[in-house]
Amino acid sequence: MPTLTSxxxxxxxxSLLKAAGxxxxxxxxxxxxxxxxxxxxxxxxxxxxxxGYVDGIRSxxxxxxAKVEIVTETGSTALVNGNWGFxxxxxxxxxxxxxxxxxxxxxxVVGIFNCNHVGRLxxxxxxxxxxxxxxxxxxxxxxCVAPYGGRQAVLSTSPMSYAIPAGQExxxxxxxxxxxVAEGKIRAAILKGSKIPEGWIVNSAGRSTTDPADLYxxxxxxxxxxxxxxxxxxxxxxxxxxxxxxxxGALTGNGCDGEVTSGFANGxxxxxxxxxxxxxxxxxxxxxxxxxxxxxxTPTAEGFNxxxxxxxxxxxxxxxxxxAGIPIPDNAWDALRKTCRDYGLDAESxxxx
Amino acid sequence: MPTLTSxxxxxxxxSLLKAAGxxxxxxxxxxxxxxxxxxxxxxxxxxxxxxGYVDGIRSxxxxxxAKVEIVTETGSTALVNGNWGFxxxxxxxxxxxxxxxxxxxxxxVVGIFNCNHVGRLxxxxxxxxxxxxxxxxxxxxxxCVAPYGGRQAVLSTSPMSYAIPAGQExxxxxxxxxxxVAEGKIRAAILKGSKIPEGWIVNSAGRSTTDPADLYxxxxxxxxxxxxxxxxxxxxxxxxxxxxxxxxGALTGNGCDGEVTSGFANGxxxxxxxxxxxxxxxxxxxxxxxxxxxxxxTPTAEGFNxxxxxxxxxxxxxxxxxxAGIPIPDNAWDALRKTCRDYGLDAESxxxx
Numbered sequence: 001m002p003t004l005t006s007x008x009x010x011x012x013x014x015s016l017l018k019a020a021g022x023x024x025x026x027x028x029x030x031x032x033x034x035x036x037x038x039x040x041x042x043x044x045x046x047x048x049x050x051x052g053y054v055d056g057i058r059s060x061x062x063x064x065x066a067k068v069e070i071v072t073e074t075g076s077t078a079l080v081n082g083n084w085g086f087x088x089x090x091x092x093x094x095x096x097x098x099x100x101x102x103x104x105x106x107x108x109v110v111g112i113f114n115c116n117h118v119g120r121l122x123x124x125x126x127x128x129x130x131x132x133x134x135x136x137x138x139x140x141x142x143x144c145v146a147p148y149g150g151r152q153a154v155l156s157t158s159p160m161s162y163a164i165p166a167g168q169e170x171x172x173x174x175x176x177x178x179x180x181v182a183e184g185k186i187r188a189a190i191l192k193g194s195k196i197p198e199g200w201i202v203n204s205a206g207r208s209t210t211d212p213a214d215l216y217x218x219x220x221x222x223x224x225x226x227x228x229x230x231x232x233x234x235x236x237x238x239x240x241x242x243x244x245x246x247x248x249g250a251l252t253g254n255g256c257d258g259e260v261t262s263g264f265a266n267g268x269x270x271x272x273x274x275x276x277x278x279x280x281x282x283x284x285x286x287x288x289x290x291x292x293x294x295x296x297x298t299p300t301a302e303g304f305n306x307x308x309x310x311x312x313x314x315x316x317x318x319x320x321x322x323x324a325g326i327p328i329p330d331n332a333w334d335a336l337r338k339t340c341r342d343y344g345l346d347a348e349s350x351x352x353x
Numbered sequence: 354m355p356t357l358t359s360x361x362x363x364x365x366x367x368s369l370l371k372a373a374g375x376x377x378x379x380x381x382x383x384x385x386x387x388x389x390x391x392x393x394x395x396x397x398x399x400x401x402x403x404x405g406y407v408d409g410i411r412s413x414x415x416x417x418x419a420k421v422e423i424v425t426e427t428g429s430t431a432l433v434n435g436n437w438g439f440x441x442x443x444x445x446x447x448x449x450x451x452x453x454x455x456x457x458x459x460x461x462v463v464g465i466f467n468c469n470h471v472g473r474l475x476x477x478x479x480x481x482x483x484x485x486x487x488x489x490x491x492x493x494x495x496x497c498v499a500p501y502g503g504r505q506a507v508l509s510t511s512p513m514s515y516a517i518p519a520g521q522e523x524x525x526x527x528x529x530x531x532x533x534v535a536e537g538k539i540r541a542a543i544l545k546g547s548k549i550p551e552g553w554i555v556n557s558a559g560r561s562t563t564d565p566a567d568l569y570x571x572x573x574x575x576x577x578x579x580x581x582x583x584x585x586x587x588x589x590x591x592x593x594x595x596x597x598x599x600x601x602g603a604l605t606g607n608g609c610d611g612e613v614t615s616g617f618a619n620g621x622x623x624x625x626x627x628x629x630x631x632x633x634x635x636x637x638x639x640x641x642x643x644x645x646x647x648x649x650x651t652p653t654a655e656g657f658n659x660x661x662x663x664x665x666x667x668x669x670x671x672x673x674x675x676x677a678g679i680p681i682p683d684n685a686w687d688a689l690r691k692t693c694r695d696y697g698l699d700a701e702s703x704x705x706x
Contacts, residue, residue: 077459106430150651174592233586239527250640287603298503
């Protein structure tokens with residue numbers, strides 16, 4: 001299993017995306033977010049996505065150079081047509097727009113449709129932190145989760161992220177799927193050749209299984225579903241998933257359920273709230289600091305050594321991997337090398353840079 | 354166990370609250386919401402709260418006649434000081450304000466502080482449905498939930514509600530605590546004299562227990578905590594709870610964690626989004642109808658006979674209890690009779706009206 005530094009991986013990813021047709025800016029933004037995910041230990045949203053993205057460009061699903069277009073707009077709201085460009089580029093521009101609007105009007109909601117995979121959502125929510133804002137992003141995508149009590153995929157993993165600024169403490173950064181796990185974790189398990197725990201998925205017959213490949217008709221791109229992921233916490237995760245479908249799918253016009261047929265299509269809901277419209281920022285931050293300290297100093301339950309704040313595990317992994325490098329599982333590396341070869345690039349050569 | 358019709362219960366509740374000092378309007382709104390909760394089968398938020406509310410008036414925590422005051426306001430945002438009036442009255446006025454603002458500006462956020470128990474949150478979110486709006490309400494209250502991995506109560510049950518309008522179908526109405534269960538369910542179990550399932554709470558020693566009384570120093574008003582409720586779905590419910598504390602507690606200035614010492618204090622966050630700022634309302638509604646139909650027609654998993662949409666179980670119970678009446682557990686009825694007697698009212702007499 002090769003280990004690359006983040007700058008080696010960035011260089012590899014940027015070169016590959018540019019060779020496949022992305023502009024400098026597109027390749028830079030997409031690569032940064034993928035490598036950030038790897039650094040944070042969220043390999044499911046890291047460079048293992050590259051082969052799929054390149055396939056998406058080839059098949060015309062991802063359109064490099066697409067214009068991010070504001071379809072309708074008021075002081076506090078906007079609807080953005082991504083015109084099927086790179087999700088990361090569209091998401092970044094839409095979040096910048098939402099921050100501008102919240103700066104002027106205290107709160108903003110921006111919806112996105114015709115958008116490809118935006119990746120890890122905390123990339124966007126954390127953008128609002130330095131502006132003294134709270135933000136929330138939720139995404140509706142292709143169906144892969146069964147409703148509570150069901151056995152067929154009609155809901156997406158409906159991920160959501162919140163970021164809350166703190167003062168002396170690190171910010172609270174929540175980023176999770178409303179399914180038991182994100183689909184990427186199943187793909188990562190396939191690439192690692194490992195089993196998954198009971199309760200994550202059901203197979204096409206509606207039975208629990210520990211073989212990650214059972215989620216798909218075939219465990220390779222385009223990863224077509226035959227089984228289904230299960231919602232987190234039963235009816236609560238299921239309820240949240242329905243809400244995310246409504247916000248990301250119906251409100252944006254991107255579509256819910258069977259309407260979304262491309263595995264890359266993301267309907268995105270963005271909410272940004274400017275704290276100073278309500279209370280002084282310093283008082284907000286000191287309350288959050290106090291909350292974090294209080295939570296972290298809670299006596300632990302059996303089986304726990306410490307209480308973690310959302311975002312903390314990822315920051316720890318980032319620190320570790322910034323020094324030790326990012327390990328890439330052999331079959332993910334093989335897929336990457338193969339995709340690179342298609343464009344006359346030698347993946348190995350980036351390990352010497 | 355006596356059974357009362359909703360109008361008998363409304364009449365009883367209104368008379369009692371007025372006798373205890375509430376105005377006509379206050380008594381009417383509070384009673385309507387309490388009885389609605391009973392009708393929906395959510396007894397934890399029904400008339401069993403009356404004794405506590407009356408105690409609150411006596412002790413000065415709940416101030417009948419308090420003015421609902423807008424402290425700071427822009428086109429899309431407002432912060433509301435409830436001046437410790439009835440939570441239901443403050444919540445209703447704040448939601449009306451949020452709807453007005455969203456009507457003009459497409460989206461609004463309203464925060465509330467100095468507010469008593471607002472009750473069942475779906476009362477507020479469903480108000481926005483007829484205006485073609487999506488709404489979200491979240492509440493920070495007194496600490497009674499342990500963080501994931503902890504064993505002391507530092508977070509509130511951090512309930513949240515979403516309401517999504519549909520077309521031909523009934524709306525999607527989500528209303529849940531981010532803890533495994535709402536605190537009211539523990540109180541209801543005490544009143545019924547029943548055990549609770551494993552995994553809902555830990556006692557003061559941090560051990561799992563099935564005795565609901567173990568949550569409190571004494572299982573009577575003011576229900577002071579010694580144990581803790583557990584977060585739903587481990588780290589996911591815990592993460593959502595932290596966000597609700599930030600939105601309802603820190604953003605409103607109401608306070609998080611140890612700052613909130615009154616068991617009635619609710620810090621409330623309200624978000625309202627006008628659908629037509631994004632897509633035509635009819636197209637939104639038909640997408641939601643389609644989503645609901647698709648979810649409900651999913652083949653069921655083992656142990657399930659049908660798939661329910663959030664809000665559906667409550668509507669069914671409402672239909673049933675509208676006809677059959679509302680059963681009141683004996684000790685809840687005894688407490689109610691006693692409180693009535695304090696004000697020269699005969700609870701039994703309302704059963705003959």
